[in-house]
Amino acid sequence: MIHSKPINNIDKICQQKGISLTQKRHNIFDVLLSSMIPLSAYDITDIYKNKFVTSMPTMSIYRILEFLTGSGLVHKLESTNKYIACSHLQCDHEHTNAQFLICNSCSEVEEVALTQELHHQIEVGAEQKGFKLEALQFELHGTCKTCLKKQSH
Amino acid sequence: MIHSKPINNIDKICQQKGISLTQKRHNIFDVLLSSMIPLSAYDITDIYKNKFVTSMPTMSIYRILEFLTGSGLVHKLESTNKYIACSHLQCDHEHTNAQFLICNSCSEVEEVALTQELHHQIEVGAEQKGFKLEALQFELHGTCKTCLKKQSH
């Protein structure tokens, strides 16, 4: 179990950042926040219907996911095509350099900030090839602590 | 233009590695090798038809791509859902740690070996979280040398 603690002050954060969080956007964020594992837009559709009784079209969910990822509240995992709430919203630093430890066994994800040091090294490596990096997002697949323990039994 | 030089000794390499490269697998590999940019399975379907006159069902192409990626001859870019021929087949080292510089402007990709140093750092960072890494694949998005030059004009 590598899930991080819930975020309760999302409204305050959004107010500070000037992000307009409608009720529905808030709901989608809540669905992601309540989930132990990343969800697809269609997963969210199903969970939303159960959780909020009323249903939302998947296309609206995609739109809201786009808004939430654009605002930095949610990340999209490119390697699995799933979405996850940012677990570093409390921090005041930028989150353009995220590193995700994705467990192939239980699907849980831990979000880790990339160290300045590491980021710098990678950037310099790219620069040597004449390549200008944009935001980094590393998706590291493997096995989490809990699943490793289970396997060793 | 960051494309690497073509690989002519693919058959010899496969023989050495014990990879059974059928004509059709060879053809798919050729399509990828001839392309400056990563291709989707459906892209390959179209190109294959033109290049080899006869057509191959996309599902067969998926199967062959699975074989080729499993053999290490081809990489799948998770961030774009496209496939690319490995450009380090000549080398005798393992290619479990690849880094791709993906140009968002021209779509060309440069495959760079991850340094032992960097790999080690990342592995240790993950280990500190109790996380056991599998093969690393970093997909770095940005702008390549050529496109940067063009933009500055």
Add this chain to the structure above:
DNA sequence: TACATAATGATATGATATATCATTCAAATA
């Protein structure tokens, strides 16, 4: 209220991918 703009809904369709069963090919052996 009236207007303008942002947010959401509805519908259609495109793009990527897997599952399954049938058929063909190719190597090994009788």
Add this chain to the structure above:
DNA sequence: TATTTGAATGATATATCATATCATTATGTA
């Protein structure tokens, strides 16, 4: 050479992920 067997490929259906577009509704402001 004929036969067998397993690997490779074809065909069909369908699941999954995603975007485009136009219509409608909600919200803030003059």
